[in-house]
Amino acid sequence: MSENRGRMVLISVDGLRVRFSDRWALDGLSFCVAGGEVVGLLGPNGAGKTTTLSVLATLQRADAGVVIVAGHDTASATARVRRLLGFVPQSLSVYPTLTAWENVLFFARLYGLRGAAVHNAAARVLAVVGLEERRHEIVSTFSGGMQRRLNLACGLLHTPRVLLLDEPTVGVDPQSRERIFLAVRAQAEAGAAVVYSTHYMEEAERLCDRVVLIDHGQVVAAGTPAELVSALGRGLRLDVTTHADLPAGWHEGIAGVSPLVQRSSAGGPGSGKRVQVMVDDLTVAPRALERAAALAGEVLEFHIHQPDLQDVFLKLTGHELRD
Amino acid sequence: MRTLLVIVRKDLRLLWRDRAGLVFLTLAPIMVITVAGFSLANLYGTDPTGQTAYEFPVVDEDGGSLARQIRDRLETDRAVRLVLVPNREEAQRLVRDRKRAGTALVIPRGSEAALADGRPASLLIYTDSVKYLERLNVRLRLLELRDALANEHRAEASSQVEEQRQRLHSELDQLQSALGSARARLDAAWVEAERTRDHAAAKLRHDIARAQQQAQEQIGRELAAFAEDVRRELDRQLSEMRTPLRSYVEALNARRADFEIWLAELKRLAGGRASDIPSPPFFPEFPDGLVRLLQEDAPLRLPSPDRLRLSLPVAPRFELPPLPAPPSFDIPEIALPPPPKVPGSLAIEEVSLGGPSIINTFDQNVPGFSVTFLLLGMLLGVSLGLLDERDWGTFERVRAMPIAVANVLGGKLLSRFLVGMVQMVTLLVVGWLAFDVSLGPQPWALLLPIAGIVFAGTGFGLIVAAVAPTREAVLPLGSIVIVTMAAVGGCWWPIDLEPRWMRTVALAFPTTWAMDAFNDLMIRRRTVAVALRPAAVMFAYGTLYLLTGLLLFQRRLRRRP
Numbered sequence: 050m051s052e053n054r055g056r057m058v059l060i061s062v063d064g065l066r067v068r069f070s071d072r073w074a075l076d077g078l079s080f081c082v083a084g085g086e087v088v089g090l091l092g093p094n095g096a097g098k099t100t101t102l103s104v105l106a107t108l109q110r111a112d113a114g115v116v117i118v119a120g121h122d123t124a125s126a127t128a129r130v131r132r133l134l135g136f137v138p139q140s141l142s143v144y145p146t147l148t149a150w151e152n153v154l155f156f157a158r159l160y161g162l163r164g165a166a167v168h169n170a171a172a173r174v175l176a177v178v179g180l181e182e183r184r185h186e187i188v189s190t191f192s193g194g195m196q197r198r199l200n201l202a203c204g205l206l207h208t209p210r211v212l213l214l215d216e217p218t219v220g221v222d223p224q225s226r227e228r229i230f231l232a233v234r235a236q237a238e239a240g241a242a243v244v245y246s247t248h249y250m251e252e253a254e255r256l257c258d259r260v261v262l263i264d265h266g267q268v269v270a271a272g273t274p275a276e277l278v279s280a281l282g283r284g285l286r287l288d289v290t291t292h293a294d295l296p297a298g299w300h301e302g303i304a305g306v307s308p309l310v311q312r313s314s315a316g317g318p319g320s321g322k323r324v325q326v327m328v329d330d331l332t333v334a335p336r337a338l339e340r341a342a343a344l345a346g347e348v349l350e351f352h353i354h355q356p357d358l359q360d361v362f363l364k365l366t367g368h369e370l371r372d
Numbered sequence: 373m374r375t376l377l378v379i380v381r382k383d384l385r386l387l388w389r390d391r392a393g394l395v396f397l398t399l400a401p402i403m404v405i406t407v408a409g410f411s412l413a414n415l416y417g418t419d420p421t422g423q424t425a426y427e428f429p430v431v432d433e434d435g436g437s438l439a440r441q442i443r444d445r446l447e448t449d450r451a452v453r454l455v456l457v458p459n460r461e462e463a464q465r466l467v468r469d470r471k472r473a474g475t476a477l478v479i480p481r482g483s484e485a486a487l488a489d490g491r492p493a494s495l496l497i498y499t500d501s502v503k504y505l506e507r508l509n510v511r512l513r514l515l516e517l518r519d520a521l522a523n524e525h526r527a528e529a530s531s532q533v534e535e536q537r538q539r540l541h542s543e544l545d546q547l548q549s550a551l552g553s554a555r556a557r558l559d560a561a562w563v564e565a566e567r568t569r570d571h572a573a574a575k576l577r578h579d580i581a582r583a584q585q586q587a588q589e590q591i592g593r594e595l596a597a598f599a600e601d602v603r604r605e606l607d608r609q610l611s612e613m614r615t616p617l618r619s620y621v622e623a624l625n626a627r628r629a630d631f632e633i634w635l636a637e638l639k640r641l642a643g644g645r646a647s648d649i650p651s652p653p654f655f656p657e658f659p660d661g662l663v664r665l666l667q668e669d670a671p672l673r674l675p676s677p678d679r680l681r682l683s684l685p686v687a688p689r690f691e692l693p694p695l696p697a698p699p700s701f702d703i704p705e706i707a708l709p710p711p712p713k714v715p716g717s718l719a720i721e722e723v724s725l726g727g728p729s730i731i732n733t734f735d736q737n738v739p740g741f742s743v744t745f746l747l748l749g750m751l752l753g754v755s756l757g758l759l760d761e762r763d764w765g766t767f768e769r770v771r772a773m774p775i776a777v778a779n780v781l782g783g784k785l786l787s788r789f790l791v792g793m794v795q796m797v798t799l800l801v802v803g804w805l806a807f808d809v810s811l812g813p814q815p816w817a818l819l820l821p822i823a824g825i826v827f828a829g830t831g832f833g834l835i836v837a838a839v840a841p842t843r844e845a846v847l848p849l850g851s852i853v854i855v856t857m858a859a860v861g862g863c864w865w866p867i868d869l870e871p872r873w874m875r876t877v878a879l880a881f882p883t884t885w886a887m888d889a890f891n892d893l894m895i896r897r898r899t900v901a902v903a904l905r906p907a908a909v910m911f912a913y914g915t916l917y918l919l920t921g922l923l924l925f926q927r928r929l930r931r932r933p
Contacts, residue, residue, distance in 0.1 A: 161774060
């Protein structure tokens with residue numbers, strides 16, 4: 050196994066291709082994850098995040114490429130790979146009519162734990178996700194966040210070396226999100242390689258050591274969040290919402306303004322048209338706004354903020370993460 | 373109104389997109405109607421194609437014209453399909469073992485001869501009690517056939533009797549005429565007889581009187597002659613006695629004189645003592661008549677015989693007994709008996725080849741509907757269970773665990789198998805307790821078909837789970853198949869109601885084999901041996917379903933986006 054930044058690479062994806070009927074869901078995807086590292090798969094819906102995790106979890110066969118997990122090829126050493134994996138699917142993969150305790154006991158036994166180890170592991174993971182006091186309650190009575198935490202707990206029972214999480218915080222409350230973050234970080238700190246799929250840019254920036262931006266089954270960019278954002282250069286992002294469409298090249302001739310995306314998008318029902326540009330600094334913004342107002346009749350709204358992964362993605366793909 | 377139309381359009385569009393719902397609205401009822409219509413084809417009679425005709429083995433042991441008539445009529449009856457078999461054993465085999473027929477007919481040897489002799493005869497039918505309706509229908513056909521034959525024979529006999537009656541009536545008229553004539557002749561003869569009798573009686577009386585007179589005269593003559601003979605004899609005898617008697621009288625008178633002398637001498641000699649001498653006995657004087665008789669020579673004066681009147685006893689007056697009354701020749705009016713009714717003496721004797729002749733309807737319904745709900749349970753348990761696991765994501769999680777998919781499915785199917793076993797056993801026990809359902813001579817043998825159908829149902833559930841894309845698709849898809857399998861397989865009604873082609877198709881369903889085994893064990897009261905083959909078939913179907921389901925499931929997993 051190779052090393053990445055001094056850590057042992059536990060996941061290596063090279064040229065991964067997966068075809069669904071007439072389209073390539075993954076088209077030459079490559080990345081790696083080292084032990085103790087949380088790598089975020091960031092991309093819009095349909096980018097290929099879940100498919101990537103499915104291949105990693107041995108649920109999906111690759112049409113091309115090589116996927117190595119802890120030194121084992123997922124295509125040929127499926128059983129060995131599965132023993133090392135902790136997989137937390139996007140859906141709530143727990144039994145809603147069982148209690149939390151019954152759920153974790155069941156999955157612990159399926160992971161091969163026996164005897165006291167079953168109960169110890171069950172108690173441990175429920176404590177990690179903060180459900181030990183509710184363990185004897187029926188899961189369907191849990192809130193969405195609690196169910197998500199239980200979903201995560203069921204993937205931690207056998208202390209996996211590789212943890213795959215597919216959008217584990219969809220629809221959860223802030224408290225549960227924090228619990229999940231803590232648990233994931235704890236796993237990484239314990240040496241696990243964590244692949245965290247999300248389309249929440251904020252989660253990736255906060256939780257992930259590195260981020261792999263995916264779009265249309267391909268890696269758009271990869272690196273730490275800071276590295277990716279810095280690639281945009283200096284400046285601020287200016288979001289302008291106007292009453293009418295701005296013509297193409299509306300900002301040309303204004304010094305310090307560069308295009309972020311070539312098209313405009315609706316700002317929302319009754320809220321006008323929105324365009325985004327990069328400005329070198331705050332002093333440039335008024336000129337851009339004046340031009341916009343002159344061309345579109347009225348500026349309904351504008352925002353200026355520091356660039357983030359969203360802007361990186363937008364810059365690289367021409368569309369937003371949440372498209 | 374516009375809003376209403378908008379909502380209507382939207383709901384119709386939703387329904388159009390809901391293919392499963394559309395199937396449930398249209399295809400499912402059409403399927404049920406089709407299956408029920410074909411299955412119950414025999415309920416209301418026969419179809420013109422003969423598809424619903426019952427196979428009807430017939431053994432003709434008699435070989436006579438009666439048997440020929442029965443066979444001819446059965447061959448033209450669309451309700452049955454006549455199959456001539458050589459012997460009773462073959463007929464029993466077709467009913468009991470091969471179950472091709474619910475009823476078989478035996479026309480016993482000597483039936484026609486017995487009927488011809490006026491003795492009762494019986495047709496023998498072998499029946500399968502499970503095929504109750506077929507049994508009733510065929511029996512009804514036979515009874516109708518028998519009645520029709522009896523009516524024909526009765527009409528023929530009535531015609532003959534009427535002809536005989538007419539002939540007899542004519543002969544009786546002739547007899548009555550002859551008797552009337554005879555009576556007249558007899559009456560005349562009787563009058564002549566009375567007259568002849570009276571004449572004979574008068575003549576007889578006259579002859580008797582004349583004979584009496586002649587006898588009287590002859591007696592008189594004879595008496596006179598006899599009296600003359602007597603007188604002459606008396607005179608002769610008197611003449612002969614007068615001489616000695618006269619001598620004697622003279623001697624006696626002499627002695628009397630001597631005595632007087634002697635006495636006087638005595639008294640003289642006694643002297644004084646003469647007084648002491650007692651008087652000597654007195655000599656009686658001779659009666660005058662004797663003296664006269666001795667003195668006269670006149671004959672005896674005899675009475676004249678003319679005084680002797682002998683009269684013959686009067687001949688008793690006789691009366692000839694009257695002639696007895698002439699015999700009555702009154703001929704009673706002879707009432708001719710009505711034409712005798714030809715008795716329907718051709719009986720139908722039924723022999724059940726297994727099980728009671730009267731069946732508890734729950735013996736059919738309890739296993740039938742138990743199997744139906746078992747399949748529904750399997751559909752919900754296996755198919756929806758797997759789809760639940762898929763929807764919940766638990767199946768995906770488990771697949772990513774270090775266990776084989778076969779183990780995952782196997783565990784799930786095994787649990788449903790056990791649930792199905794418990795469900796079936798429970799329903800049969802409830803049927804036994806609540807509805808007095810028969811569990812047969814070996815209740816434990818029911819575990820064989822139960823296990824078979826539960827196993828097949830489990831495999832079927834896997835197929836539906838693999839084929840149905842969503843939970844919503846399970847119900848229409850599964851219910852159509854289950855309704856078809858249950859209805860065609862004889863779970864809701866006896867399979868014998870179905871046309872022949874449908875019964876053949878039904879062999880492709882495990883429900884058919886399950887009901888066959890249940891009927892054998894519960895109704896026909898047979899032992900475990902009969903359940904072995906159906907159970908083996910069901911396990912074979914179950915294995916096929918399982919393999920197919922696994923293949924489809926794996927294919928689906930591979931194609932999963």
